[in-house]
Amino acid sequence: MTIETLVLGAGQEVGKSCVVVTINGKRIMFDCGMHMGETDHRRYPDFQRISDSGDFNNALSCVIITHFHLDHVGALPYFTEVCGYSGPIYMTYPTKALSPLMLEDYRKVMVDRRGEEEQFTSDHIVECMKKVIALDLRQTVQVDEDLQIRAYYAGHVIGAAMFYAKVGDTEMVYTGDYNMTPDRHLGAAQIDRLRLDLLITESTYATTIRDSRYAREREFLKAVHKCVSSGGKVLIPTFALGRAQELCILLDDYWERMNLKVPIYFSSGLNHFLFNI
Structure with missing residues (x-):
């Protein structure tokens, strides 16, 4: 061999x-x-x-x-x-x-x-x-x-x-x-x-200890909600196809659960995704 x-x-x-x-x-x-x-x-x-x-x-x-x-x-x-x-x-x-x-x-x-x-x-x-x-x-x-x-x-x-x-x-x-x-x-x-x-094997995060996905999502949604509730706008650039779709699903689910009426806009470019909330 x-x-x-x-x-x-x-x-x-x-x-x-x-x-x-x-x-x-x-x-x-x-x-x-x-x-x-x-x-x-x-x-x-x-x-x-x-x-x-x-x-x-x-x-x-x-x-x-x-x-x-x-x-x-x-x-x-x-x-x-x-x-x-x-x-x-x-x-x-x-x-x-x-x-x-x-x-x-x-x-x-x-x-x-x-x-x-x-x-x-x-x-x-x-x-x-x-x-x-x-x-x-x-x-x-x-x-x-x-x-x-x-x-x-x-x-x-x-x-x-x-x-x-x-x-x-x-x-x-x-x-x-x-x-x-x-x-x-x-x-x-x-x-x-x-x-x-x-x-x-890929090992980009091999030595990194990260919070659980649920903890990271909770902190993200908390920050977004706090901003829009005070009348602000949130811009979220995402540079990877797949990650943008995941954020869309996450935000859409949260908006429905919280009965929020603030519009979400999605930019369709492949190299640069943009949410304007």
Whole structure:
């Protein structure tokens, strides 16, 4: 058994998730994200470390995307349409449906509004998504005669998945982002009991002890109610698709229970959600 791991992004940083794992000669790229805080070459993973010659099709067995947030999928059109990767790409059906919307919204913001150099075009996004193979949760896919993969429910956002991969007798799981606490629109992550040779997990809050979800929601709603009751307005910018929808459900439920008549307005932009209460 031989396992090698090449971390191209999200190692000791938040953003640009991209890990290449080699298992008995099979190379799998997990996630292909961009770093939202960088504007130079550091925005994308250093793909040259996968193959000096740039022959990514022979260098990789497949690419797996865990969910549609840009720090996990943002570099994919660049990798396929600019760098030339044309091999299999796997993600869940919701991820395939929402990824092009996120990518096009990002492209418009960066190019049309900020005037940055275009890294990939709308056509690149379309052509990239044509290469994607969608799969269901818990569906086992035989990538080739030696490699099989399976997606497990990760919570976090709609379509997010943890991915199991097996080559011969060697087994591993890559989690991407996951959530073990259910919220108002998504359940907690679920996975089978497995005997793994390798586990790669996100650990953004691994050393952070946070209050319970209920305590945080209570403090949030208390602050909002206090402000609007005194005639004020509350603006809530949320920068992640999924979190905005959770806040909408939370506020709507609270408004109904408290019989509040103050209007709630929701901005529809993908990169910036705004509540004006």
